[in-house]
Amino acid sequence: MDEIISAENFINYAVETYSDTVYRVALNITQNPHDSFDISQEVFIRLVKNYKKIKNKEHLKAWLIRVTVNCSRSFMKTIFRHEIISLDDIKESELKCELNEDLEVTKFVWMLSEKYSTVIYLFYYEEMKISEIAEALGLSQSAVKQRLSRGREKLKNLIEKEN
Amino acid sequence: MADIFDVNQYKSENSRFTLTPDQKRMITAEMYQACHAMKKNNKKTFWTKGIAAALVIALVGTVTYFGFGNSNKSDNWFSIKASAASATQDEANQTFNNELTTNGHSMGAMSGFFMEDGEEPLTKDGYKDYFALYHMEDFSVTGANIKAVKVESNTKGIYFTLTPSDKTVDFYSDTASIDDALMDYKERYTIDYSQYTFDELREHAPYLLWPCDGFVYDNKTVSTGEETNILPNYSIDIILESDHSDSEIAAWTKEIGEIKDLNRPSGREKYEPLEEKIQKKMLENARISVTVTYEDNSTETQVIDLVYIENRFITFDIKN
Structure with a gap:
């Protein structure tokens, strides 16, 4: 990225391909x-600073995640340092007001601890393989399997409880 | 599971979450700006605090990388890997993970988010665990011709949790599963935890947590002569306990609790420096020592010094 002109292709490709992810x-x-959105901005700024570390497209996705x-x-x-926000507040204000959508399934995933919900998102939505998730999160494959397994179980319990 | 969790619905809902074209343009514009700034002035003037911290960690990672690179001189070698201590530069952005404590509180539960079954919102007393226990995920030792590994710490306590990741059982709540896993584990490795009974261990934590003042595990598998990954099917997490006294921690957490109880903006100014001060103190001079005994009975030790950087990163400097 020594030349801005070559950086343009890289930046456009990265944003177009992975910004939604x-x-x-x-x-x-x-x-x-x-x-x-703020976090997305920070991540892509970091990408500019670290672009030399990116080896290929697959590595780019893993790095960004x-x-x-x-x-x-x-x-x-x-946030935790600044204020305590209750789960109820989050659910009511963010899910219903900010997103203004009825998240019948996603709401259960978001109730999980982040360590489980991230793995579930990457596995089910991004359709990433265990090995790819492991690389992206810097975990062992066995740890990913374990989180997926426990996450599914917790998800099942949450949904059953709701029903 | 497939009947209960509607994957298609989940995908459909998530596909609605996209950035707007304007937001994408803003990100692109900021990237161009950063790119120009780098080209124009390759100094620190435009770095944000967070990026500066990340780069500090990157430097630590570089030291780590070359340290391990040099250690691989002979047939006998080993390296340490964890979510916060890694032998590669790619891991430079990893942060020390202290999100899980022995009382089962996750970082999310502490802040009121993502409370799981059986977890209670963190009280003032609960802060004690938050500040006193530090959690390093997915610890592993990799190398060649390794006979045994010993992990020690200069802190008050060092514990590890063992997770049979290739099993689908709920390891944390099923006693039979724990016993099965232990049996499986013992067939392949030995652990020196004789100073505690199993009941004492179970009492200490709701899930399997082994206190170990220097735990040892021997690799009973036959060495292939090639790279041997210790505990290939298990995920080990190490938890360090600060050697600060309970009363010392209680005083700090009481102070924090009082500030947070005020729940007003002025508390923030006091709270952040205080939390940072506590975090720094908790890890001050903390060190993990990993000693490997090779098949020829020679030994090698690597030391991990815990370093606290900025107000949100904790990482490692690994020395030979």
Whole structure:
């Protein structure tokens, strides 16, 4: 990216291809569209600074997901430091007002701990393989399987309880 | 599961979450701006605090990388990997994960988010665990010709959890499953935890948590002579306990609780520095030592010093 002209292709490709994925991964953790957009911005700025580390398209996606998860976690820690927000507040204000959509299934995934919901999102929505998720999150494949297994079980319990 | 969790509905709902064209243009514009800034002035003037922190970690990662690179000189070698301590530069953005504590509170539960079954919102007392226990996920030792590994810490306590990741059982709540896993584990490895009874261990934590003042595990599998991944089917998490006294921690957490109870903007100014101060103190001079005994009985030790950077990153500096 020594020349801006070559950087343009890279930037356009990255944003067009992965910005929605980055946004959704952040949204999965923050459950807030505005915060998720802010996080998306930060992630792509980081990409500019770190573009030399990117080896190929697959690595780009994995890198973006990992940095998004880390940024989102850091953001949540910041929120935690600043104020206590109850789960009810989040559900009511963010899910219904901000997103203004009836999330019949996603709401259960968002009730899970982030470590489970992220893996479930990447597995089911992004249709990533266990090995790809492991690479993206910096986990062992066995750890991903374990989170997926426990996440499914918790999801099942939540849905059954609701029904 | 397929009958209960409607994957198609889940996909349909998530597909609605997209950035608007304007938002994408804003991101693209900011990237161009950053790109120009880099080209124009390759100094720190435009770095955000967070990026500066990330780069500091990247530097630590670089040191780590070369440290391990040099250790692989002979047939005997090993390296350590965890979610926060890695031998590759790619891991530089990882943060130390202290989201899980022995009382089962997740970081999310502490902040009121994502409460799981059986978890209670964090009280003032609950902060004690938050500040006193630090959690490193997916610890593993990889190398060649390894006979045994010993992990020690200079902190008050070092614990590890063992998860049989290739099983589909609910490992944390099913005693029989734990016993099965232990049996399976014992067939392949030995662990020195004789100072505690199993009941004491179970009492200490709701899920399997083994206190270990220097735990040892021997690899009973036959070495292939090739790279041997210790505990290939298990995920080990290490938890360090701060050596600060309970009363010391209680005083800090009481102070934090009082500030947070005020629940007003002025509390923020006091709270952030206080939390950072506590986090720094908790990990001050904390160190993990990993000693490997090779098949020829030679040993090698690598030391992990815990370093707290900025107000949101905790990472490692690994030394030979």
